[in-house]
Amino acid sequence: MEVKPKILIVDDEKDLCEILEFNLISEGFEPTVAHSAEQALKLSLDNFDLILLDVMMGEISGYRMAARIRKEYNLSVPIIFMTAKTEENDILTGFNVGGDDYISKPFSIKEVVARIKAVLKRGKQDTAQNRVLRFDELEVDLDSKIVTIDGEMVSLTRKEFEILGLLLKYQGQYIAREEILEHVWNDDVIVTERNVDVNIARLRKKIGEYGNNIKGKSGFGYAFKK
Structure with missing residues (x-):
């Protein structure tokens, strides 16, 4: 049996979310969309295999949400940041708060899918080491x-x-x-x-x-x- 990886998309750009959702379904994933960090934090985050997280959103930024996931929720679910902020300090901040990868906007859907598969594969390899x-x-x-x-x-x-x-x-x-x-x-x-x-x-x-x-x-x- 193959259980579809569950992907949480957190981004306030509704058009982008629709595109990501459609393409992830086509690639065999099971996506869920939240249009703000506040909305996402109401979900059972431990049910997801990976989170695609925008950085610049409303009251709670992607960085703050990631920090809460790691420190308050104590979850190790992989996080890939999506953002137009590509300065070195921005990227370092993303990794420092618990991000696993970083995708710069604008991006191609193929790149997003490739990054997701790569991060999930690393996770499976880590799991395989502990049986x-x-x-x-x-x-x-x-x-x-x-x-x-x-x-x-x-x-x-x-x-x-x-x-x-x-x-x-x-x-x-x-x-x-x-x-x-x-x-x-x-x-x-x-x-x-x-x-x-x-x-x-x-x-x-x-x-x-x-x-x-x-x-x-x-x-x-x-x-x-x-």
Whole structure:
């Protein structure tokens, strides 16, 4: 199963946002648009894989928003700044407040897409180096296929393990039942979405208090969230 990377576009130029949104959809991304930092900060920012962030906006600039994302929200979501400000000090400011890349306006859509893919690829490489998924004292070792809570092993079936790994990998994002079926039961012929619900129920019991972090939402599926 391939989950589309979720991109948040934050820019007060509505025409530019429409162009970016259209082209990112064409490239296989799932974009969301906010026309101000204030609007963007009301969203669940931990649900996004990358943020395209304009610098010069209303009351809260892109720099201030990025600083809040890093310091107040403590999020590591990649940020690419978009701005006409191209002086060296401006670029350094962008990196100092937590930016991962910098695109100068005006830009080509091809450049934006290339930069996004490059930043996401770096993130995947970093993730590949750490094959242990963690949430507080819950750990899932993808290589040894071992789940532990407070250092104690938890016995899961293969399906339960794969569901938990999938939910932790895309922590905070709702994954539809049909997508879970495709990922976990791709070797079976006759299965239904009820299989997902049954295994989720068993998984919740086996992981104790962390079972409360598996959230179900009608029409959206399941997510592992705080």
